[in-house]
Amino acid sequence: MSEQVPHRSGFACFVGRPNAGKSTLTNALVGTKVAITSDKPQTTRTVVRGIVHRPDAQLILVDTPGLHRPRTLLGERLNDLVKTTWAEVDVVAVCFPSNEKIGPGDRFLVTELAKVRRTIKIAVATKTDLATPDRIGEHLLDIARLGTETGTDWAEIVPVSSVAGDQIELLADLLIARMPEGPALYPDGELTDSPEEAIAAELIREAALDGVRDELPHSIAVVVEEMGLREGRPAEKPLLDIHANLFVERDSQKGIVIGHKGARLREVGQAARQQIEAILGTPVYLDLRVKVAKDWQRDPRQLRRLGF
Numbered sequence: 001m002s003e004q005v006p007h008r009s010g011f012a013c014f015v016g017r018p019n020a021g022k023s024t025l026t027n028a029l030v031g032t033k034v035a036i037t038s039d040k041p042q043t044t045r046t047v048v049r050g051i052v053h054r055p056d057a058q059l060i061l062v063d064t065p066g067l068h069r070p071r072t073l074l075g076e077r078l079n080d081l082v083k084t085t086w087a088e089v090d091v092v093a094v095c096f097p098s099n100e101k102i103g104p105g106d107r108f109l110v111t112e113l114a115k116v117r118r119t120i121k122i123a124v125a126t127k128t129d130l131a132t133p134d135r136i137g138e139h140l141l142d143i144a145r146l147g148t149e150t151g152t153d154w155a156e157i158v159p160v161s162s163v164a165g166d167q168i169e170l171l172a173d174l175l176i177a178r179m180p181e182g183p184a185l186y187p188d189g190e191l192t193d194s195p196e197e198a199i200a201a202e203l204i205r206e207a208a209l210d211g212v213r214d215e216l217p218h219s220i221a222v223v224v225e226e227m228g229l230r231e232g233r234p235a236e237k238p239l240l241d242i243h244a245n246l247f248v249e250r251d252s253q254k255g256i257v258i259g260h261k262g263a264r265l266r267e268v269g270q271a272a273r274q275q276i277e278a279i280l281g282t283p284v285y286l287d288l289r290v291k292v293a294k295d296w297q298r299d300p301r302q303l304r305r306l307g308f
């Protein structure tokens with residue numbers, strides 16, 4: 001038994017200019033088309049896009065918000081948020097389409113990414129079926145040079161074609177090799193979190209942090225346990241039941257979240273419910289429970305990834 005390879009699990013995200021082939025690559029890796037939501041609110045920091053399950057590994061592919069050239073203070077703050085999400089994943093893979101030259105947008109993105117020191121960076125030359133071997137060679141050299149110029153240490157530079165299925169398995173192997181040891185975080189067979197669940201969880205987290213951000217900066221994680229339309233309701237009067245757990249790190253923080261005689265938790269629940277109703281367009285019944293993370297079943301190291 002001691003010679004068994006360790007189980008690995010972790011998070012990766014694909015970044016790159018619009019049309020770089022990020023979604024197609026996610027689908028090629030996961031092997032099935034995964035649900036894509038078009039109306040993600042700004043508050044959703046990361047959304048699970050797909051999960052690669054293997055006997056010895058679980059690779060969770062997440063979406064992070066896009067980086068923009070900041071013109072305003074708000075733009076800068078949004079970019080800081082993007083960098084925070086990059087710091088929370090294990091690997092960021094930058095996609096550079098092989099049929100296009102590297103441009104100023106790519107340079108800006110890689111320069112910002114280089115500032116996130118801890119996260120492993122991989123470069124992916126996408127759409128190789130659209131380029132000649134000579135052109136691909138040149139492209140790979142350009143990517144390497146961009147790395148040197150921006151101080152980015154590419155752990156790998158991998159050419160792939162999602163359409164031709166070229167080197168997709170290799171990319172999966174290379175990504176998995178960079179994941180830390182750890183147990184599977186999602187049950188097998190589960191491809192994605194529903195985007196609605198991710199949205200609801202994020203809105204609850206936002207509401208719970210409102211006003212106590214200084215006291216509980218990174219100490220709240222929300223997991224939607226169950227979400228579904230209540231049975232037996234008339235079609236014109238639907239009700240969406242949401243059962244969610246709000247995890248804090250310590251007993252003392254539980255008190256802050258719940259408030260005197262539960263007053264604050266009621267406010268949090270009400271604020272979250274109204275926002276979920278506004279975004280999903282359905283009346284919501286929200287059952288919110290506060291738990292201390294040490295009671296949670298999962299590996300404590302993995303809790304950290306949720307923001308603990």
Ligand SMILES: Nc1nc2c(ncn2[C@@H]2O[C@H](COP(=O)(O)OP(=O)(O)OP(=O)(O)O)[C@@H](O)[C@H]2O)c(=O)[nH]1
Nearest residue numbers: 017018019020021022023024025127130161162163
């Ligand atoms: N020939 C070829 N086309 C590809 C490949 N990968 C993606 N494409 C095409 O490139 C276009 C953009 O692909 P997407 O996967 O949507 O790109 P994206 O980076 O997710 O785009 P945004 O969501 O706009 O950021 C689509 O028309 C894809 O069909 C590939 O490996 N080969």
